[in-house]
Structures are given as structure tokens and as C-alpha cells.
Amino acid sequence: MRAAAPRRVAYEVIRAVHESDAYANLLLPRAIERAGLTTADAGLATELTYGTLRRQGTYDAVIGIAADRDVRDIDPPALDALRLGVHQLLSTRVASHAAVNESVELARDGAGRSAAGFVNAVLRRISRDTPGDWLGRIEAGARSDDERLGLVYSHPVWVVRAFRRALAAEGRADELEALLAADNASPKVTMVALPGLADIPEDVRHTPYSPYGFRFPKGDPEATVTASDGRIRVQDEGSQLAALALTRAEPVRDGERWLDLCAGPGGKTALLAAEALHGGAVLDANEISPARAGLVRNAIAGVPLDVEVSEEDGRLRASENPGTYDRILVDAPCTGLGALRRRPEARWRKSPGDVPELSELQRELLEAAVIALKPGGIVAYVTCSPHLAETAGVVSEVRREFGDALEELDARAVLQGVAGPSLELPEPLDGSGRAQLWPHRHNTDAMSITLLRRR
Structure with a gap:
């Protein structure tokens, strides 16, 4: 049989x-x-x-x-x-x-x-x-509370500890078990209707925070994506908010030039392209991986905007174009700990040893992006990870490097301007303007979003 x-x-x-x-x-x-x-x-x-x-x-x-x-x-x-x-x-x-x-x-x-x-x-x-x-048997064999949580909720102990520290940075360490449980729940399929190019279908449930998001009914969304020429697409609400944080940080002026520095696979690029089209801005995109650059081109195919997609190391792509861009998205390569509910195998593939190398790359990408900004330009630094070394740590280092040349904006206020007061984003204990989304609190991936302006 x-x-x-x-x-x-x-x-x-x-x-x-x-x-x-x-x-x-x-x-x-x-x-x-x-x-x-x-x-x-x-x-x-x-x-x-x-x-x-x-x-x-x-x-x-x-x-x-x-x-x-x-x-x-x-x-x-x-x-x-x-x-x-x-x-x-x-x-x-x-x-x-x-x-x-x-x-x-x-x-x-x-x-x-x-x-x-x-x-x-x-x-x-x-x-x-x-x-x-x-x-009960596996709990009885645990040697510490972190190990117990790791066994019960199926997370490596180092991830449990990283989450505990990230929540404690908001004074919310008591939410750890809720976060671990949320990582093990099947997420609903979330879609975006690109603004100005597609409408949210009738009789679907809108997402609570993104004005363009909705929950897909049961079944495979591929037919809907294909029928709309990609103008309706699968995208987590957290990713939508990350792109909108950059485009809504201040009113868009006609003729602005934007850059999506680490664009693959292209979901945020498509939303940025729709926003650029509406605001009269120009958008460039960059992705070092040729295969992922191809995904970016496919993602933006339904947007009637001429977007140049380059295939370079983002650090070179940005630093070789100083003072060029009004807005830059740095959706940096990261551990992906914020998307474990969608990519469950990632929790077993990453290790604490991956973090220093990634945070160094993240710092270099963000520094190059700052150099590429025009005076007054804004960079959104985004990771799909709440790990403090990849979020607050990277931003702190870059701010020290540039000193008074950089100003941090209040990303939480920007996002609440997009989503309304129902979006609860507590202020980190370090007093920064960083916004941190959470699966257990917002039903999104755990996106970290920081906005920096070049003075």
C-alpha cells in the first residue's frame, strides 16, 4: 500500500x-x-x-x-x-x-x-x-525556562532569548509566550491592491491597518493575481506598512527620485512603484541576485512606470550615486526571524553566528544609502526580524557614524497616520522612533521600521 x-x-x-x-x-x-x-x-x-x-x-x-x-x-x-x-x-x-x-x-x-x-x-x-x-514529559526534562519554552513552542533557545530581549526593549517581556504561539499558527493569506491600479474586491475582509490590504478567502490566490496582471498580489500587511512608511513620511513632491536598494523579490517594489506613479516620482530598483532581480521585474510588470532594475551589490549601487535620491528603502537581508510563521524551516537554519555577519552587511547598506540621499532625503531601514542587533543596534551605529547629519523621524507616528489610532506601537525604552510590528499583536510579520532623514 x-x-x-x-x-x-x-x-x-x-x-x-x-x-x-x-x-x-x-x-x-x-x-x-x-x-x-x-x-x-x-x-x-x-x-x-x-x-x-x-x-x-x-x-x-x-x-x-x-x-x-x-x-x-x-x-x-x-x-x-x-x-x-x-x-x-x-x-x-x-x-x-x-x-x-x-x-x-x-x-x-x-x-x-x-x-x-x-x-x-x-x-x-x-x-x-x-x-x-x-x-509534560518534555517540559520535565528542560534545564531552564528558556529551554522549556523552546521545547514546548518549537523554537531554538537562542531565538527564544532574542525574542525575550526584543520584547523587553518595549517593556513587554510578558508577551513572549504569545509571540511564540503566534509563530506556530497558520497565517491568513493577505493581499494588496496596488493603489490607483486595482480596487479591493467586494465582499472581502479589509486588513485593519493598510488601506490597500485585504484577506484572501479560502483557496489559491494565484488566479486572482494572474487575472489582475499582478496589480493584486500576495503581500503581508507588515510589508505593505514598511513601504508606506517611506512614501508617507512626508508629502511627495513631483519629480522626486526613489531607490529600492535590496528589492528582491519585488513585493515592496511594486507598491513603491504604484505610489511613485501616483505622486509623480521616479523609482529605481536594485537587486544583487539575477534570479531575484527577475522576480522584481515580474512584480512591477503590471505598473505603468519605467523602473530601472540594476543587478549590483547594494553597497556599491548606493555609494557610487551620492546625493542622488529623495527616498530610499533599505529592506536589508536579515535572519528572517520575523517571518517564522510563513517560513517555518528558517528557525532551524539560522544560528546566533549568522547575526554578526548580517548586522555588518546591514550597517554597510544603510551607511551607503545615507550617502546616496539628497539633503533632506529619507531612508527607511527595514528588517523582517526583531533581533535587536539587526534593528536598534545597526541604527545606533549608523547614527553614531553620521552624527548630526542624521535625524531620526518618528516611524510610529507615520504609520499611525497611515493606519489610524488602532495601530498600537509602544515607544521603545531607548526613546527611538523605531516602529516594531509583531505577529501576536498586529497579525503581521515582525517588521522593524526606522526612518532617518539626512539633514
């Missing part, structure tokens, strides 16, 4: 994520299409894939106890079959016999008959107790 198609699709995607460093959000739609899954089966495959990857840390702890061995000693194909089976047993309503039997078949196909017997024994052991029983 072969495992049912949705489980096989989920298993193959999970294997590719672990074996080839594939990205689930890119691979899964293609796998679903190749398998010809129905809408219902596609939904099941999606839940199984993302749910298993999100909760991998918790499931590995359960598997380790049930198998009485370190999961690193388990053959990877068998381990992924176990993870998929444990997700069904502990976090879904799938019948236990189906979860066990089909996971065993996946293990047999992926790792052989002996592995299938091992998977069968471990999953049957797990199925005999409740999810609460298993959580």
Missing part, C-alpha cells in the same frame, strides 16, 4: 527541505500541482508540511523519548516520516491508525523495511498517550 497523495507530497517536501535546503513555500505549490491534488487534499498537504516543520523541535523531543535515542542517530528519511506521523498524532484529528500506517509506508519507501518497523514501533508508543502527557 502506498501512502495517500497529500501525505506523500508533504513527506517529499519535508525531505527536500532537510536534504537539499529547499524552501517549503517555493517547493510545495509545485509539488501540489504535479500531484494533481484536489483543493481539499492540497489543504491537507499544506497543513501537514507547515505544521510538521513548525513543530519539529517539539516532535523531535517526543521522538527522542519514545525511541530512547538521540534523533541525530535516526536515519533522516525515517526521522522525517516519524515527524510527519507525530504531527498527525499530536496536533491533528487524523485517526491514529491512519497516521501510523501511512507514515510506516513512507518510511518503507524512503528507508527500507527495517526502518518501517522502527517507525511503526515508535509511533505506536506515542499514540498510546495524550498530547498533554507528552508535553
Whole structure:
């Protein structure tokens, strides 16, 4: 007996994520299409894939106890079959016999008959107790509260600590568990209707903060995106607000020149292009990766504005054009810790050692952008990460470098001007103007947004 198609699709995607460093959000739609899954089966495959990857840390702890061995000693194909089976047993309503039997078949196909017997024994052991029983066991084995939270909410301990510090910077450390839980919830599909080019469809729910955002009903939004020539597109509300923070920081003057310095994959570029078209501004875009530069060109294809997309190192692209731009978006490469609910495998791929190199790159990009500003020009420094080394730390270093030549604007006030008073953005304890969005508080990715003006 072969495992049912949705489980096989989920298993193959999970294997590719672990074996080839594939990205689930890119691979899964293609796998679903190749398998010809129905809408219902596609939904099941999606839940199984993302749910298993999100909760991998918790499931590995359960598997380790049930198998009485370190999961690193388990053959990877068998381990992924176990993870998929444990997700069904502990976090879904799938019948236990189906979860066990089909996971065993996946293990047999992926790792052989002996592995299938091992998977069968471990999953049957797990199925005999409740999810609460298993959580109690892994909590009892934790050596610290941070480790306990990491095991229960399936986050590496270093990420738990980084989130704790970032929330404490707002006096909100008590929200840590709510944030970790939000990272494990499936986000709703959020869309943007590019201003002046598309209207929000009738009978959909508007997002609370972006004037151009709405929630997509159930199903695949690709047909809607295609039918609109990309003028309606998938975009998190936090990303919309990040772009609008730059365009609404002050009124746009006809003839302004803007730059999206790290533009790939192009969602923010498209929104900037629509805003530039409406305000009479010129927009340039830059993306060092040729593949991602191609995505930028595709993203802006539906906007009737001539946008030059260059493929250079952003640090050179900006610093070689001093005093050129009125507004620059630096959506810097980062750890991506703010988007773990959308890219669940990212939490297992990053490490604390990645942060210093990234923060150095972020600092260099922001410094180059400041040099490229005209006097009075504004740069929006954005990361999809709340890690303080990537946010407040980078901005603090750049402000020290430029001294009185830089003025920080109140990004929170700008965003509340866009969204209205319902957007709660507490002032950081350092007194800065930085705005920090959160999944648990705003139902967005954890975007950090800073606005700096060159005097």
C-alpha cells in the first residue's frame, strides 16, 4: 500500500527541505500541482508540511523519548516520516491508525523495511498517550525556562532569548509566550491592491491597518493575481506598512527620485512603484541576485512606470550615486526571524553566528544609502526580524557614524497616520522612533521600521 497523495507530497517536501535546503513555500505549490491534488487534499498537504516543520523541535523531543535515542542517530528519511506521523498524532484529528500506517509506508519507501518497523514501533508508543502527557514529559526534562519554552513552542533557545530581549526593549517581556504561539499558527493569506491600479474586491475582509490590504478567502490566490496582471498580489500587511512608511513620511513632491536598494523579490517594489506613479516620482530598483532581480521585474510588470532594475551589490549601487535620491528603502537581508510563521524551516537554519555577519552587511547598506540621499532625503531601514542587533543596534551605529547629519523621524507616528489610532506601537525604552510590528499583536510579520532623514 502506498501512502495517500497529500501525505506523500508533504513527506517529499519535508525531505527536500532537510536534504537539499529547499524552501517549503517555493517547493510545495509545485509539488501540489504535479500531484494533481484536489483543493481539499492540497489543504491537507499544506497543513501537514507547515505544521510538521513548525513543530519539529517539539516532535523531535517526543521522538527522542519514545525511541530512547538521540534523533541525530535516526536515519533522516525515517526521522522525517516519524515527524510527519507525530504531527498527525499530536496536533491533528487524523485517526491514529491512519497516521501510523501511512507514515510506516513512507518510511518503507524512503528507508527500507527495517526502518518501517522502527517507525511503526515508535509511533505506536506515542499514540498510546495524550498530547498533554507528552508535553509534560518534555517540559520535565528542560534545564531552564528558556529551554522549556523552546521545547514546548518549537523554537531554538537562542531565538527564544532574542525574542525575550526584543520584547523587553518595549517593556513587554510578558508577551513572549504569545509571540511564540503566534509563530506556530497558520497565517491568513493577505493581499494588496496596488493603489490607483486595482480596487479591493467586494465582499472581502479589509486588513485593519493598510488601506490597500485585504484577506484572501479560502483557496489559491494565484488566479486572482494572474487575472489582475499582478496589480493584486500576495503581500503581508507588515510589508505593505514598511513601504508606506517611506512614501508617507512626508508629502511627495513631483519629480522626486526613489531607490529600492535590496528589492528582491519585488513585493515592496511594486507598491513603491504604484505610489511613485501616483505622486509623480521616479523609482529605481536594485537587486544583487539575477534570479531575484527577475522576480522584481515580474512584480512591477503590471505598473505603468519605467523602473530601472540594476543587478549590483547594494553597497556599491548606493555609494557610487551620492546625493542622488529623495527616498530610499533599505529592506536589508536579515535572519528572517520575523517571518517564522510563513517560513517555518528558517528557525532551524539560522544560528546566533549568522547575526554578526548580517548586522555588518546591514550597517554597510544603510551607511551607503545615507550617502546616496539628497539633503533632506529619507531612508527607511527595514528588517523582517526583531533581533535587536539587526534593528536598534545597526541604527545606533549608523547614527553614531553620521552624527548630526542624521535625524531620526518618528516611524510610529507615520504609520499611525497611515493606519489610524488602532495601530498600537509602544515607544521603545531607548526613546527611538523605531516602529516594531509583531505577529501576536498586529497579525503581521515582525517588521522593524526606522526612518532617518539626512539633514
